[in-house]
Amino acid sequence: xxxxxxxxFTLEQNQISSIAKVFGHPARVAILQHLFKIDSxxxxxxxxxxxxxxPTISQHLKELKKIGLIKGNITGTSICYCIDKENWTTMxxxxxxxxxxxxxxxxxxx
Amino acid sequence: xxxxxxxxFTLEQNQISSIAKVFGHPARVAILQHLFKIDSxxxxxxxxxxxxxxPTISQHLKELKKIGLIKGNITGTSICYCIDKENWTTMxxxxxxxxxxxxxxxxxxx
DNA sequence: ACCTTTAATCGTAATATTGCAATATAATAA
DNA sequence: TTATTATATTGCAATATTACGATTAAAGGT
Numbered sequence: 001x002x003x004x005x006x007x008x009f010t011l012e013q014n015q016i017s018s019i020a021k022v023f024g025h026p027a028r029v030a031i032l033q034h035l036f037k038i039d040s041x042x043x044x045x046x047x048x049x050x051x052x053x054x055p056t057i058s059q060h061l062k063e064l065k066k067i068g069l070i071k072g073n074i075t076g077t078s079i080c081y082c083i084d085k086e087n088w089t090t091m092x093x094x095x096x097x098x099x100x101x102x103x104x105x106x107x108x109x110x
Numbered sequence: 111x112x113x114x115x116x117x118x119f120t121l122e123q124n125q126i127s128s129i130a131k132v133f134g135h136p137a138r139v140a141i142l143q144h145l146f147k148i149d150s151x152x153x154x155x156x157x158x159x160x161x162x163x164x165p166t167i168s169q170h171l172k173e174l175k176k177i178g179l180i181k182g183n184i185t186g187t188s189i190c191y192c193i194d195k196e197n198w199t200t201m202x203x204x205x206x207x208x209x210x211x212x213x214x215x216x217x218x219x220x
Numbered sequence: 221a222c223c224t225t226t227a228a229t230c231g232t233a234a235t236a237t238t239g240c241a242a243t244a245t246a247a248t249a250a
Numbered sequence: 251t252t253a254t255t256a257t258a259t260t261g262c263a264a265t266a267t268t269a270c271g272a273t274t275a276a277a278g279g280t
Contacts, residue, residue, distance in 0.1 A: 005269080027115075029208070050118070055259080101142075102193065164270090165270060187227080
């Protein structure tokens, strides 16, 4: 096994978990925070900023790119990464809807 | 390897990723959604509701319990699970702060 | 006491993730 | 053309996750 049974879940459930999975590693959280902090985008400074090897950072960037949260621009030999604001907003809407479930009345028996 | 280097990240980054990791599986998302939907809590109906074996559901419940998002009450032979509203709110605050980073001005060069 | 029900735990197989060294690729500089 | 610089890819070892059958534990019912 080790394989998630995605087929038995709704599209929404799979979308939420896919997004959350990407946030499920501190390095990726750190990368996103850094990209937000440095207004203009930054490339391999991430390797220095975060204490992981270059291939590891590259791998994390790939996952962030795959889900569409960041995008990269080639500038000379380096690559300039930054947050994809539009997709970030869409993602936030999906995730917030999930997080705000508790707003709908509901009691608690425990 | 396969081991996350938590020590090089901030407490906040590790907290965010820990929460997100729990949401990173559709079964756990489904369980939480169901617990919200069914006002009063529900126990092993989750096994029927979601299409996974009982030990698997039990394992997912354990992770949700570990991070404090749900709690269980023993009622006879069955156990009644429900959302821990207080912890849910705290979690939401942490996660929302991360998701709302884009609100702080910031330009985009890509 | 004995069975039934419900849920947790154990053990294990299959797969995924993390991290990095080594290497490849691509663009610029000399 | 030959370096140099920056990033991606490959290959691999260590560990984690997912899933489930078998078993155990706990509570009630008969």
